[in-house]
Amino acid sequence: MVPAVIGLVFLVGPLVGLLVRAPWGTMPDRLFSAEVLTALRLSLVCATLATVVCLLLGIPLAWLLARGDVPARGVLRALVTVPLVLPPVVGGVALLLVLGRRGLVGQYLYEWFGVSLPFTTTGVVIAEAFVAMPFLVISVEGALRAADPRFEEAAATLGASRWLTFRRVTLPSVLPGVIAGSVLCWARALGEFGATITFAGNFPGKTTTMPLAVYLALETDPEAAIVLSLVLLAVSVIVLVALRERWIRGAA
Numbered sequence: 440m441v442p443a444v445i446g447l448v449f450l451v452g453p454l455v456g457l458l459v460r461a462p463w464g465t466m467p468d469r470l471f472s473a474e475v476l477t478a479l480r481l482s483l484v485c486a487t488l489a490t491v492v493c494l495l496l497g498i499p500l501a502w503l504l505a506r507g508d509v510p511a512r513g514v515l516r517a518l519v520t521v522p523l524v525l526p527p528v529v530g531g532v533a534l535l536l537v538l539g540r541r542g543l544v545g546q547y548l549y550e551w552f553g554v555s556l557p558f559t560t561t562g563v564v565i566a567e568a569f570v571a572m573p574f575l576v577i578s579v580e581g582a583l584r585a586a587d588p589r590f591e592e593a594a595a596t597l598g599a600s601r602w603l604t605f606r607r608v609t610l611p612s613v614l615p616g617v618i619a620g621s622v623l624c625w626a627r628a629l630g631e632f633g634a635t636i637t638f639a640g641n642f643p644g645k646t647t648t649m650p651l652a653v654y655l656a657l658e659t660d661p662e663a664a665i666v667l668s669l670v671l672l673a674v675s676v677i678v679l680v681a682l683r684e685r686w687i688r689g690a691a
Contacts, residue, residue: 454672461669462662469666477644478652479670485560485648486628489567490575493624496568497575498617502605504576505583516580523573530569531637538565538638562639563646567628574627575620582616583609626678630671 462469469475503509504516522530538545538556548554556562590608599607610617632650639646641655649671656664 457665457668457672461665465662466666469663470670472663474643474652475663475667475670478647478649478667481560481563481644481646482629482648482650485563485567486625488564489571489628490621490625492564492568493572493575493628494617494621497572497620497624498579498610500572501576501579501583502609505580506588519576520573522570527570527631527633527635528637531566531634534562534566534569534634534638538562557638558640558642558646560639560645563635563648566634566638567631570631570634571624571627574623575617578616578620578623579613582613585616586612622678622681626674629674 500519504512504519509515535542535557537543538548540546540549540555540557545556548556556565586609590612591604595601595604629648630650631648632654635646635648636651636654641647641651647655649667653664653667653671656667
């Protein structure tokens, strides 16, 4: 019991510290300041766009891992989950080496089309999608593995095309997994720091998201950093509340 209590205090204590040290008296003024609103708006937009990218690419990838007949599927699954354990800064460096102006792909984007992705808002979206997509893929793949394939087989025998079967049978059956994965993906993108600052930089109004704003404010205005941290903490709590039934069913 004692180790359990110590573990609980270890996890919850820092969060309580945020609440205790928060400048509640000046909270409204700080919360609605131009800097906070700009960082919050940029974070919400970029996280949402990153989630859309993850949905467009992650759902087909999850289907490939769950239902596709491909060799070395285990290796592919391991590669997909690498961003989960990869230090985000390393992910940002990897993105620079591939998509930077002198990167393996980025050099051609810049030479042929004049497109430069690093240190732009688009770069923020790419960095967030890179670190967040595994959450969506894992969630959707698990839902696909749990779904009964006999319904898809029945649709195929009735003459439905693979796309129609996927859209009208498969996708509705795994929709809870898609929603849960999307929420986790969005929350992870919203809180991304390392890959963002490495690949997209820190330019106010352009690439300074909420986590980066917390980092900047901690050096000059600690109370503002606490306010920004509380906003991200509130988002995390909302995500957990939104997914509480999924966790409860999983534990049961």
